[in-house]
Amino acid sequence: MSNQLDDNFWSTRYKENTTGWDLGQVxxxxxAYVDQLTNKxxxxxxxGCGNSHEAEHLLSAGFKKVTLVDISEVLVERLKVKFEAEIAEDRCEVIHADFFDLKGTFDLVIEQTxxxxxxxxxxxxYAQKMAELLKPGGKVAGVLFEMHKPDGPPFGGNSEEYLGYFEPLFDIKSMEPCHNSIAPRAGSELFIILQKK
Structure with missing residues (x-):
């Protein structure tokens, strides 16, 4: 992991509440993707779960196995309080770790910032680790930015670049412009569904 983007970097952002990427909502x-999933x-x-609005939505919708991982220890401690009931029910696990060191396998990975x-x-x-963490036929679903932004975070990119990373490892089920982004992100988001080959 780049020294700049370590636990200290992200924990400082959360302590100072300089989290401009956080939508404050799912x-x-x-x-829309989660709401059409039937198997809970x-x-x-x-x-990189951040404040985990997506997890709140999943848990309130009845999903039973949600794992959150973030490199910021400050954030993880907050999430352990926030999801205390769901953790006690064994429906949610919150892990302080570098994503690239993570073990285990999953049916679905939600990609959000x-x-x-x-x-x-x-x-x-990242692409290789995602494939490693997914069960056979498992999917990555979520949002990537399509914009030129070399000085991040957030760092930008485009679909052509992304396909270079993902096509060798995944069947690209979707990589299309989002039609339901929030207004400030309209035209700069791609919705992805990548299925492990």
């Missing part, structure tokens, strides 16, 4: 494209028993990972938060030099490694 991302509408992800909400699938294991779901949210890496994690890919754009890591150093772009790690994107190939």
């Amino acid at each position: 991302s509408p494209p992800i909400e 028993d699938i294991s779901i990972l949210i890496p 994690f890919f754009c938060a890591i150093d772009p030099s790690l994107r190939q490694q």
Whole structure:
């Protein structure tokens, strides 16, 4: 992990509440995707989970196996309080870790502002780690930015670049412009569904 984007970097952002990427709500494209899932028993990972509005939505919708991972210890301690009841019910697990050190396998990974938060030099490694963490036929679903923004985080990119990372490892079920982004992000988000080959 780039030294700049370590636990201290992100924990400082959360302590100072300088989290401009946080929508304060579940991302509408992800909400729409989650709402059409019928199997509540699938294991779901949210890496770089942040304040976990997506997890709140999943848990309130009855999903039973939600794992949250973040590199910020400050944030993880907050989430353990926030999801205390769900953790006690064994429906939610909150892990303080670097995503690239994570073990286990999952049916679904929700991507929401994690890919754009890591150093772009790690994107190939991200694709490989996602494939490693998914069960056979498992999926990554969520949102990537389509915009030029080299000075991040968030770091930008485009679908052509992303396909280079993902096509060798995944069947691309969707990589299309979002039609239901919040207004400030309209035209700069791609909805992805990547299925492990």
